[in-house]
Amino acid sequence: MSKNKYISTLTNGLFKENPTFVLMLGMCPTLAVTTSAINGLGMGLSTTVVLMLSNFFIGCLRNVIPDKVRIPAYIVIIASFVTVVDLLLQAYIPSLYESLGIYIPLIVVNCIIFGRAESFAGKNPGLLSLFDGIGMGLGFTGAITIIGLVRELLGAGTFFGIEVLTKIGYTPASIFIMAPGAFFVLSVLTALQNKLKAPSATNVEGSGCDQIACGGNCSTCGGSVFVSNKGMIEKAKAEADAKAAAEKAAKAAAAKAAKEAASKEEE
DSSP, X not given: OOHHHHHHHHHIIIXXXXXXXXXXXXXXXXXXXXXXXXXXXXXXXXXXXXXXXXXXXXXXXXXXXXGGGHHHHHHHHHHXXXXXXXXXHHHHOHHHHHHHGGGTGGGGGOHHHHHHHHHTGXXXXXXXXXXXXXXXXXXXXXXXXXXXXXXXXXXXXXXXXXXXXXXXTOOXXXXXXXXXXXXXXXXXXXXXXXXXXXXXXXXXXXXXXXXXXXXXXGGGTXXXXXXXXXXXXXXXXXXXXHHHHXXXXXXXXXXXXXXXXXXXXXX
């Protein structure tokens, strides 16, 4: 496998498919633990370790795990690594462990980890899956650290616990380190993404949604055009099935012709 493939997989999670700012996944820890940059960094790195190890093991065992029990198998693998991370934090970084609280065990059901296990690690080799885990984990870490940093600066006037804005007379707006502040900061950052035409789950331009009957605008649909959408989807599926059947028939005919030609040569 080429070196570029690994680099592309690694950078994919950092920018093109950033799990927080582009895919909008893992919103629970993103909103809950980002009261400070340290909390965001700690949560992100903990998730990254679990994502790396679970991706690697699932990628290595993808041909061994039966398809019918893959979800329970993924849960066991992910939960094992979450337990290791949980115990290590409790033993060596108790202050961070107390700050993150229940959100460390909840990494088990983080949709980013399950999504990568199902869509990537279960279909690719272990090493490539490891690089995907590193990229997605670092992308998630960077995103929630940025959100935590903005909330900490505005809500407490500090930078990673160091007084900065308060020294120049800034009065902290405590709402930013409360629950509403998480929504304010995330919504502003998302609005900036849309304004700058950056990739985002809320920025559908160029994503192909404009080719369906509703134009991809869910706010004006009201369910009124679902029949048209369904018809277009079924038509596209039928065309794809017909193409696949034609290719299969052509391969079968070619194989039959080759077999008949071989039989004639033997005669």
